[in-house]
Amino acid sequence: MNDIVLSIEDLRIDYASDPVVHAVAGVSFELRRGEILGIAGESGCGKTTLAYGITQLLKPPAEVVGGAVRFLGGDQPVRVDELEGAALRAFRWDRISMVFQGAMNALNPVLRVRAQLEDVLTTHRPTMTKQERRDRCEHLMRVVGVPAERLDAYAHELSGGMRQRVMIAMALLLDPPVMIMDEPTTALDVVVQREIIAEITRLRDELGFAVIFITHDLPLLLEISDRIAVMRRGEIVELASTRDIYHRPRDPYTRELLAAFPSLTGERLEYAGAATSTTEEGA
Numbered sequence: 001m002n003d004i005v006l007s008i009e010d011l012r013i014d015y016a017s018d019p020v021v022h023a024v025a026g027v028s029f030e031l032r033r034g035e036i037l038g039i040a041g042e043s044g045c046g047k048t049t050l051a052y053g054i055t056q057l058l059k060p061p062a063e064v065v066g067g068a069v070r071f072l073g074g075d076q077p078v079r080v081d082e083l084e085g086a087a088l089r090a091f092r093w094d095r096i097s098m099v100f101q102g103a104m105n106a107l108n109p110v111l112r113v114r115a116q117l118e119d120v121l122t123t124h125r126p127t128m129t130k131q132e133r134r135d136r137c138e139h140l141m142r143v144v145g146v147p148a149e150r151l152d153a154y155a156h157e158l159s160g161g162m163r164q165r166v167m168i169a170m171a172l173l174l175d176p177p178v179m180i181m182d183e184p185t186t187a188l189d190v191v192v193q194r195e196i197i198a199e200i201t202r203l204r205d206e207l208g209f210a211v212i213f214i215t216h217d218l219p220l221l222l223e224i225s226d227r228i229a230v231m232r233r234g235e236i237v238e239l240a241s242t243r244d245i246y247h248r249p250r251d252p253y254t255r256e257l258l259a260a261f262p263s264l265t266g267e268r269l270e271y272a273g274a275a276t277s278t279t280e281e282g283a
């Protein structure tokens with residue numbers, strides 16, 4: 001069995017604006033079966049463009065100008081970047097699914113959650129019976145921690161956290177070997193964010209799918225990833241195990257990124273009050 005599920009080779013994506021932006025400037029990496037690969041980097045470094053490029057969701061003026069994306073998690077290798085039309089639609093969700101920032105707002109406001117989940121199954125698993133579809137949807141709701149009764153709700157009747165969980169359920173419906181998550185919890189409050197992250201790592205352990213997890217939140221990546229790729233100006237400047245990124249960062253930019261976050265483990269310093277304060281007031 002191949003240990004690599006996805007291979008990205010020298011992927012290049014431009015925005016054909018004036019001047020041209022080389023948003024992804026020759027990115028190569030391999031995603032291993034069942035791993036969580038974190039992609040970190042400051043705003044504008046090309047993370048989202050990369051995610052959309054891998055799944056062929058880019059819209060003009062964005063354009064893939066070079067490289068290859070190969071899915072290796074099935075019987076035959078698939079050149080994802082060459083898929084079109086019905087073949088692309090059949091591939092997406094089934095082999096690689098996505099949860100993007102604000103995905104929770106992608107739910108259709110006039111359809112019940114059940115109809116939207118069942119629609120994915122009707123399209124991709126046409127031989128499933130009605131009862132099988134019902135069972136699968138109810139199972140997935142339980143898997144992501146939403147009571148199955150909520151299948152009868154409309155999106156506006158659910159909290160932001162629940163809606164994002166529903167989107168994760170949708171991404172898991174077809175049991176894909178790869179999930180791409182781009183800031184999947186950024187729009188949520190910290191407590192809900194932690195719950196959902198814990199859920200994603202638990203599901204990964206249980207179901208064994210691989211995840212590309214994109215965020216500017218490096219401490220979060222250090223917590224959940226097996227390996228981390230650090231992106232800067234459209235390129236990966238360092239890709240290593242999370243342990244090495246944390247303890248032995250090689251690239252100066254990785255060190256800079258790490259230094260930008262307060263240490264979680266170092267010596268505890270006593271708070272001495274605001275540096276600019278000249279009075280005792282409010283101390």
Ligand SMILES: Nc1ncnc2c1ncn2[C@@H]1O[C@H](COP(=O)(O)OP(=O)(O)OP(=O)(O)O)[C@@H](O)[C@H]1O
Nearest residue numbers: 015017021023042043044045046047048049050216
């Ligand atoms: N429609 C567009 N036209 C021209 N340039 C664009 C367009 N969309 C994005 N870019 C540029 O492409 C580069 C990469 O943007 P991208 O959104 O992929 O970065 P990012 O790392 O995901 O940032 P963020 O974390 O803020 O979402 C940036 O320089 C951005 O300004």
